[in-house]
Amino acid sequence: xxxxxxxxxxxxxxxxxxxxxxxxxxxxxxxxxxxxxxxxxxxxxxxxxxxxxxxxxxxxxxxxxxxxxxxxxxxxxxxxxxxxxxxxxxxxxxxxxxxxxxxxxxxxxxxx
Amino acid sequence: xxxxxxxxxxxxxxxxxxxxxxxxxxxxxxxxxxxxxxxxxxxxxxxxxxxxxxxxxxxxxxxxxxxxxxxxxxxxxxxxxxxxxxxxxxxxxxxxxxxxxxxxxxx
Numbered sequence: 001x002x003x004x005x006x007x008x009x010x011x012x013x014x015x016x017x018x019x020x021x022x023x024x025x026x027x028x029x030x031x032x033x034x035x036x037x038x039x040x041x042x043x044x045x046x047x048x049x050x051x052x053x054x055x056x057x058x059x060x061x062x063x064x065x066x067x068x069x070x071x072x073x074x075x076x077x078x079x080x081x082x083x084x085x086x087x088x089x090x091x092x093x094x095x096x097x098x099x100x101x102x103x104x105x106x107x108x109x110x111x112x
Numbered sequence: 113x114x115x116x117x118x119x120x121x122x123x124x125x126x127x128x129x130x131x132x133x134x135x136x137x138x139x140x141x142x143x144x145x146x147x148x149x150x151x152x153x154x155x156x157x158x159x160x161x162x163x164x165x166x167x168x169x170x171x172x173x174x175x176x177x178x179x180x181x182x183x184x185x186x187x188x189x190x191x192x193x194x195x196x197x198x199x200x201x202x203x204x205x206x207x208x209x210x211x212x213x214x215x216x217x218x219x
Contacts, residue, residue, distance in 0.1 A: 004155075033207070035209075040211070041211055042116075042118075042199055042201075042209035042210050042211045042212050043156070043199070043201075043209045044209070045206050045207055045208070045209075048206075056205060056206050058206060090155050090156070092155075092156075098143055098144060098203065099144075099161075100144075100146055100158050100161045101146075101158070101207070102158055103148075103155035103156045103157070103158075104155050105154055105155045106153075106154070106155050108153075
């Protein structure tokens with residue numbers, strides 16, 4: 001059974017640029033959720049995708065957008081990067097929208 | 113406003129010294145409460161799901177319990193490898209995480 005994978009591991013961007021982060025869900029899972037985790041804080045919910053449709057969104061601006069593909073992998077896109085976007089971005093997959101989520105190792109984004 | 117509060121923020125214990133971590137929550141309709149362990153620089157690792165008051169789950173030295181307002185993660189005779197940040201999350205129509213408790217077990 002393959003776990004959740006994320007790419008890239010680390011990324012450095014400058015303010016105003018755009019970034020795409022990728023996530024492959026665990027085998028058999030149809031739901032992907034994205035989180036932002038600042039240092040010393042708990043993960044903050046960005047949005048969730050269930051069977052290629054957005055199924056809930058946290059308090060993040062529209063420049064945070066996402067996609068889920070037919071194989072249930074997912075992308076997180078962030079436009080017009082700001083310094084405060086520097087964080088660990090976590091992807092989690094689950095079977096259904098209410099079950100326990102299994103997390104990937106995260107992508108560390110630094111915005112200069 | 114839905115909230116999840118974990119206490120203490122940090123806890124240092126001697127190896128073998130049992131203790132409990134607290135997660136208190138206010139949500140309109142609890143659909144599940146989750147406990148995770150997170151090591152530095154890594155993604156959270158799933159530990160337990162609790163759905164209703166009175167429910168208990170155990171795994172090795174860890175035991176999670178749930179009431180209508182809070183959950184406890186009891187750690188019995190901890191070892192240094194139990195050192196990590198423990199995160200609590202609750203789900204109503206979205207998942208809300210607490211800030212975590214940083215646990216350090218001294219050998």
